[in-house]
Amino acid sequence: MALITNRLLVFFGLIVLLLNPVKVQAAVDKGEMMEFEAGKNIMAHVVDAHDWHLWGHSSIPLPVIIYSKARGLDVFLSSAFHHGEMTWKGYMLNKDKKVVAVKEMESVPAEQATLHEKLTPHLWDLSITKNVTSLIISIILLCLIFISVANTYKRNPNRPPRGLQSFLEPIIIFVRDDVIKTGIGPKYEKYVPYLMTLFFFIWFNNMLGIIPFFPGGANLTGNIAIAMTMAVLTLIITSLSGNKHYWQHIFAMPGVPKWVLIILTPIELMGVILRPFVLMIRLFANIVAGHIIILSFFSLIFIFSENGANPGAGFGVGVVSLIFTVFMTSLEVLVAALQAYIFVFLSAIYIGSAVEEAHDHGVSHESI
Secondary structure (H helix, E strand, O other): OHHHHHHHHHHHHHHHHHOOOOEEEEEOHHHOEEEEEHHHHHHHHHOOOOEEEEEOOEEEEOEEEEEEOOOEEEEEEHHHHOOOOEOEOOEEEOOOOOEEEEOOOOOOEHHHOOEOOOOHHHOEEOOOOHHHHHHHHHHHHHHHHHHHHHHHHHHOOOOOOOOHHHHHHHHHHHHHHHHHHHHHOOOOHHHHHHHHHHHHHHHHHHHHHHOOOOOOOOOOOOOHHHHHHHHHHHHHHHHHHOOHHHHHHHHOOOOOOHHHHHHHHHHHHHHHHHHHHHHHHHHHHHHHHHHHHHHHHHHHHHHHHOOOOOOOHHHHHHHHHHHHHHHHHHHHHHHHHHHHHHHHHHHHHHHHHHHOOOOOOOOOHHHO
């Protein structure tokens, strides 16, 4: 709890600091000077994008798929926008890196384009963004890994695990016996596929997000839409699994006067909705905080080296920044597994409270 609290304090502190107009001069090509904005550059790496940045001005363009009744379907690569500087086929990227419609159908500089205010709200953006690409990559890698391990078990059912098997088997057993079974109780078996998939999906994508180069570096689990989807799935499974005892304690708690139920029932219903909301916020905030903190240390190098006050300050700050970056990255490796564990364990407890019978003595939802 102390670790999460400290990380959240640092997270909000850095947000206040970095979103202030801290601007310094940084040298660019052709001897020109441009302002380095720490907050803008950090948030550009945290949020979703229509290309996958590699280094400098190099990036992998991704498909932009836009549909509207007025213009129909348009498909093209994001490189047509020239990093947001140009329009293409009546579309451009705004300051939030979202595709919006413009009135000019020919390619013109983005600052000269006129926003099509009537058409923009009715656009269907089906683009393959950075997070979508990361999602596809992670699904492919997870399938390759676990199908390979499953086939090895089928070929050698009576042999001790080797290689990747020996690494994954203790983790699988731990999640099954100490997380899922402990949280749900005797009826845990049919929920193992969902919760096991949830654990490895979160853990694997958390680890991919730490890797600073392709195919890593995407903030998939730090995307609130992804966290919300997993939380909603837990809510749906919990609600569908709820037995008579579970719903009775929510709508008509035994032994409670009817006039008290008028107050208590809405509170219980609110608790049902708040549980997945807490799961979503916990995962989202911790992963985003980790990315922002690490990128903040890199930004300090540019802030101190280009402020003109001390030319050698950049080197000293660079060494300190590197040390803290290595430390925070090591901490993120721990947090990657910890957040997957917490999400799955709480999901198991919520499901366990829904399937618990009146005579069971396992972990109940009242303890959460």
